Amino acid sequence: MNVYEDLRPLRSRLAWWRALVVLLFVGLVLRFWQLQVVRSTAYDELARANHVRPIPESAPRGLILDRYGSIIAENRPSFNLTLEEERPDTLEALKQLVPLGDADFDVEKYLREARLDAAILKEDIPLEEVARVEARQLELPGAHIRFVPRRYYPAGIRAAHIVGYVGRMTEEQLQEKDFAGAERNDYVGQSGVERIYNELLMGRNGVQRVVVNSLGRRERVLDQVPPVWGESVQLSMDLELQRVAEEAFAGYAGSVVALDPRNGDVLVMGSFPAYDPNFFSGRFERKKWLDLVNDSEHPLSNRAIQGRYAPGSTFKLVVAAAALEQEIVTPDTEMYCQGSVRMYGNVFHCSKAGGHGRLNLVDALAQSCNSYFYQLGAKLQIETIARYGRLFGLGAPTGVDLPHEVSGLIPDPEWKKSARNEPWYAGETISVAVGQGSVLVTTMQMARLAATVGTSGDIHRPKLFLRKLPVGADPEPYTGTSLQEPIRHVGFRQGTWRALQEGMFRAVNQHGTAGRARLQGVSVAGKTGTAQVASRQRISASADENRPEHLRNHAWFVGFAPRVNPEIAIAVLVEHAGGGGAAAAPVARKIFQAYFEGQRKERVRNGPRQTTMAFH
């Protein structure tokens, strides 16, 4: 064995090999230096992104209260099933565990959302399903139950169009600055007060940073920024009065507005049929949603500010004011009504077939004599009527604090030229003089018109917002009436206002057309109207009540009470109900009655109604 061996060539190759190994090791150390020292901050962030997950905590929205502190909108606890990681296996397992909705359950979409942040698989899941998922938490990596405060409207359908509703923020809204601070998947106000005062109500979301493992299991909470409640908004409306109005409307379509003429406070606003706003904050059900949107009765639209109707005879107040101010007549100027008038080659009928005989302006208002106003219209000309209509704020939004209010229309030759490229016909002026033809108003505008007549010229901006309450403040009644400067004063002569008020008083109290609004002990003033749905020529053969319902006339009532220093002004429109005296006046009467009974009792309430829901 002891043979001499020349190992030198081997040893020299060994030396080369050793140099190579040392070089490679040095290279490795440099690589680790690069990763751990040069780029360590970037990798540290990646490691954090791996295991630190921000879980948003939705801020409860502020309460919405009526003027006496009754709760219109609050929050209830609810649970969402979310998937926070792209895990098809978990999604599959969940599908076996809880019913995950309909055919349009888009697995790919949810997995994509889960990769980005979190996919909400099912909202507002029942407690029984919460328990089922929690029990299998270990087998469902990435699946979580998130606690979310959810909007709840204890009165349901009541005051639906005032309060509006909330809904998941849309893609477009993510960009809008109105919704700055809201996050994807947040519920924001989409309509009504919820929409207009969204910023106040919304609050600020909190965030909880949790440490998760690679299976998505939450190991511990790293830190937490608690959510901040939204501020509460107290409205001028009276939920009790609203109830009376809604019950009075039972079965009819239409709208009603009651204002405080002294300051423009909206006391009642109803649109019928209505919807239950709770539907929008609960679990989204496509079918029900489509039914609601496509309902031919349009329950989602707010008829009080979006429904455009011919004012019918209620417009005579405008025409009468114009005629008095233009000194075409005095309150005592008499004319003769024989039941119809022939003008410009057409026969115009009065509401009373045999005619009213000889009567003055005040009684013409009270009896709603068309003949009298046909003649006023002919003398006034359309431009003057339009000017006075606009003085009353018609043809423009009232500016009430609700979204999507429409303007209505006060027609004049200029409008007709530009809209229809036709000249104005003199006969149209005669129709407009009794509130038919192209003139269109909203219930809100007419309620304010009643208030303006009642206050001899004050024009207020109708408003729902009374005040905001700080976060966590107990709901309390708002006492007193805020006396506010009107935004505008219509400077008619006192005699003009007195004539209109007297006409409206007689309409209710002295065998006028609005007798059904009469109330024991309170001096109610009002004016009825009938808005034609179909043109008279086409259906003249049949009486209104014999027509199919959708062709029947709309019934109007506008009025205020008491006659002197009115406290409440009301406009009621009942669709397809025939004459205004019969259908609309009784609704107004019930509201007047409830209001003044309430006032008599001086509204001693024991504070706000208490409810047992969480988030108080």
Add this chain to the structure above:
Amino acid sequence: MVLDRRQWHSIDWPTVLGLVVASAFGLLVIYSATQAGPTPYVYKAQIARLLIGMALLGLTMVFDYHTIVDRAEVIYVSVLVVLIYLVLFGGLRAGTNRWLELGFGTFQPGELAKIGVVVFLAKYYSAVRKNHLGSSEVVITGLFAGIPIVLIALQPDLGTAATIAFVYISMALLAGLRTRLLVAGVIAVALAIPLGWSFVLKDYQKERVYAFLDPGRDPRGSGYQSIQSTIAVGSGGFAGKGWLNGTQSQLQFLPAPHTDFVFAVMAEEFGFVGVSTVILLYLVIILRCLDTARRSRDRLGLYLVFGVLSMFVFQTLYNLAMVAGLVPIKGFPLPLMSYGGSSMLATMLGFGLILNVRMRRFVN
């Protein structure tokens, strides 16, 4: 007794110390990597294996390496028999049949095959008393190395196959492989790659190559391991997050944290300080063993040490490069530190041979 007093004193204690320190540190990291997971007890198994490994190391030193090498053919043939048995009858385990089911547990014969091939090649090359290999010798040794390589690649266990290939090339180079043969071999391999891609590689293996070329391609799939490993290493920073405090490992973002990616766990928790210390330790062990090779009394000893060492170096370098995101992911344990019985036993066996050579470097 073959081991006398003088030989006891000539045991290379620095190398033994290096092995023990690296293994003990490995235990520490294995404990950290598994204590929050589903198998918090595995460090105990590793302690047992380390003890068995040390015993094996001692046992290997007892007999003169010449005595061992005399049985190279027997060892080689037995290894082949087991490998063939595995390919034909091996039950699938984790998608491969690299595991041999023994009554008391499992073993990966591929690990043993590495040592077997080293012993066999050392014997063959040491018999070549020239400064350069002739082409027939290259081809013959190539065939002897090639058979186990193919059998192991069929399991499939590309990592071990590549290790043996590397050992073969290293040893051939040391023995005096001519440059033109090397070039010819490289060209042959280059030609074989497209063929291998189409006919040999399985889809998951192709997927791994893709994942290496573009880790972001499928971050939840094959690229995931590479990305998570790099994040673990990088986020460790200079000083590390502290023992038991690594987020990537403790929260189970790292795959195979106690086996193939044990070094990533270490890098995360002990930072660059730990990384450079451990790399230095490995380098010291390697340089010490190279010294042993240089001083060995004959060609056989030199080849033996070098063969074992090139196996160790290749696995170490590849594993570290893999953890650093430099090469595709392969099932490579880090010798000494990774959890795994077969690897531990093979490594200790190998170092036993190295110590054996050093111990008997003086001509009696």
